[in-house]
Amino acid sequence: MRLLNLFCCFLVFYDSVSQMPVAEGKSVQQTVEILTRKLELLGAEKQGTFCVDCETYHTAASTMGNQGQAGKLMYVMHNSEYPLSCFALFENGPCLIADANFDVLMVKLKGFFQNAKANKIESRGTRYQYCDFLVKVGTVTMGPSARGISVEVEYCPCVVANDCWNLLMEFMQSFMGSHTPGIPSMFGNKHDSIYSPGDTMAQYMELFNKIRKQQQVSVAGIR
Amino acid sequence: ARSDEGVGRRPRRRKRGCAGGARTGAGGALEQPVKRGAPAAPPYREAKTMEAPPVTMMPVTGGTINMMEYLLQGSVLDQSLESLLHRLRGLCDNMEPETFLDHEMVFLLKGQQASPFVLRARRSMDKTGTPWHLRYLGQPEMGDKNRHALVRNCVDIATSENLTDFLVEMGFRMDHEFVTKGHVFRKGIMKIVVYKIFRILVPGNTDSIEPLSLSYLVELSIVAPAGQDVVSDDMRNFAEQLKPLVHLEKIDPKRLM
Numbered sequence: 001m002r003l004l005n006l007f008c009c010f011l012v013f014y015d016s017v018s019q020m021p022v023a024e025g026k027s028v029q030q031t032v033e034i035l036t037r038k039l040e041l042l043g044a045e046k047q048g049t050f051c052v053d054c055e056t057y058h059t060a061a062s063t064m065g066n067q068g069q070a071g072k073l074m075y076v077m078h079n080s081e082y083p084l085s086c087f088a089l090f091e092n093g094p095c096l097i098a099d100a101n102f103d104v105l106m107v108k109l110k111g112f113f114q115n116a117k118a119n120k121i122e123s124r125g126t127r128y129q130y131c132d133f134l135v136k137v138g139t140v141t142m143g144p145s146a147r148g149i150s151v152e153v154e155y156c157p158c159v160v161a162n163d164c165w166n167l168l169m170e171f172m173q174s175f176m177g178s179h180t181p182g183i184p185s186m187f188g189n190k191h192d193s194i195y196s197p198g199d200t201m202a203q204y205m206e207l208f209n210k211i212r213k214q215q216q217v218s219v220a221g222i223r
Numbered sequence: 224a225r226s227d228e229g230v231g232r233r234p235r236r237r238k239r240g241c242a243g244g245a246r247t248g249a250g251g252a253l254e255q256p257v258k259r260g261a262p263a264a265p266p267y268r269e270a271k272t273m274e275a276p277p278v279t280m281m282p283v284t285g286g287t288i289n290m291m292e293y294l295l296q297g298s299v300l301d302q303s304l305e306s307l308l309h310r311l312r313g314l315c316d317n318m319e320p321e322t323f324l325d326h327e328m329v330f331l332l333k334g335q336q337a338s339p340f341v342l343r344a345r346r347s348m349d350k351t352g353t354p355w356h357l358r359y360l361g362q363p364e365m366g367d368k369n370r371h372a373l374v375r376n377c378v379d380i381a382t383s384e385n386l387t388d389f390l391v392e393m394g395f396r397m398d399h400e401f402v403t404k405g406h407v408f409r410k411g412i413m414k415i416v417v418y419k420i421f422r423i424l425v426p427g428n429t430d431s432i433e434p435l436s437l438s439y440l441v442e443l444s445i446v447a448p449a450g451q452d453v454v455s456d457d458m459r460n461f462a463e464q465l466k467p468l469v470h471l472e473k474i475d476p477k478r479l480m
Contacts, residue, residue, distance in 0.1 A: 059394060060334070072392070072394075074393065088389065090389075090392050093392050094385045094388045094389045094392055095385075096382055096383055096385060096386065096389040097382065097383040098357070098380050098381065098382040098383070099380055099381045099382075101378055101379060101380040102380050102382075104288075104378050105357070105359055105378050105380060108340075108359055108361075108378060109332075109340065111334065111336060111340075112332055112334050112340060112394070113393075198383075
């Protein structure tokens with residue numbers, strides 16, 4: 001079975017989220033195992049599990065006419081690394097960090113924002129610690145099917161992207177080899193600004209969006 | 224709703240009566256310390272634990288807890304403020320006198336429904352580093368005439384500072400704003416707020432304000448899970464002790480319109 005590309009997320013404090021392509025001729029599960037074995041050989045320690053999920057809301061028809069704008073997509077995400085928080089984002093728009101009650105508010109807003117339940121996507125997997133790095137290798141699933149692999153690498157002591165991007169790249173190469181990604185596009189000119197969890201979630205959102213689109217393309221290609 | 228008790232990655236910090244200041248205002252009252260979500264990134268990294276959050280902290284989805292706000296309101300003229308504060312200091316829990324200066328903005332989302340969806344965004348003007356407070360208040364529950372307090376559904380959310388930009392992106396528009404300045408007291412789970420409302424003369428400029436009236440609004444409130452009507456008895460008993468300085472009653476906002 002040919003698999004989709006994996007997403008690598010490099011999220012860092014400075015953190016990077018990206019997709020990892022599935023190895024030729026192997027399943028998602030097997031590729032994840034290859035990666036995690038490489039990490040364990042490096043000396044990384046397993047430290048529990050993680051989960052990042054993303055729900056999609058779109059503005060209901062009732063509000064669209066009045067606002068005079070096309071329906072917008074709002075993403076509400078959760079990250080087990082920040083269990084008390086909820087992240088709400090618009091693509092290319094602001095990212096709100098709120099506490100867990102934001103989910104309750106979305107229920108109250110259901111007349112205005114509809115939850116596209118079929119679009120719910122999540123990444124779950126194991127957390128590894130290697131010195132100052134935190135690596136999370138996750139299987140990205142949408143409903144019952146596995147859609148790809150995400151790899152999140154976090155360099156904990158640093159909050160400015162510019163200061164540690166090279167170090168992060170070097171570390172990633174040691175277990176991802178040629179699949180090491182380039183600097184995430186969302187950073188653009190912001191290399192010197194202080195990193196925040198919202199940046200992590202924005203990277204995951206981009207990743208999940210890429211994966212959703214990919215699936216539609218590769219359905220024809222699945223053997 | 225997600226389980227939010229216990230230890231997360233960052234210790235939960237509680238500000239008494241305060242997340243963006245004690246919330247008050249026509250229809251609003253902050254009932255309990257609002258728990259902080261992920262705070263804005265500090266200028267340097269905090270010591271960070273590397274362990275995974277314990278399994279019990281894993282997000283719990285499904286099921287919401289409906290919190291209700293029980294409210295009694297009254298007012299005192301400016302000249303009676305001091306005697307009321309004196310009485311409250313005596314009756315309430317012993318704590319550092321807490322004053323607040325807040326800026327509240329009320330946002331509306333208009334849809335095809337008859338009534339727009341109202342959200343209140345509040346921030347502290349005198350305390351730095353506190354999260355913004357977003358509040359939803361439902362319609363007052365009608366029914367039991369014997370119930371001593373006004374009861375309505377409420378949802379309180381602590382948020383990052385870009386709340387107003389985010390609300391606008393969602394389609395909300397600001398309807399009005401005001402400044403409140405006052406004192407907050409606590410007795411057990413009851414919160415008592417005595418405050419003055421100020422009109423903002425130039426939109427967005429909180430430096431030029433003027434008082435709306437020659438009196439202070441007094442609010443006694445409790446936020447509790449739905450079904451705990453017995454709390455309104457405690458509120459009535461406490462309100463009795465404040466007479467005749469102030470008469471706190473159940474005021475239906477609809478009757479004022």
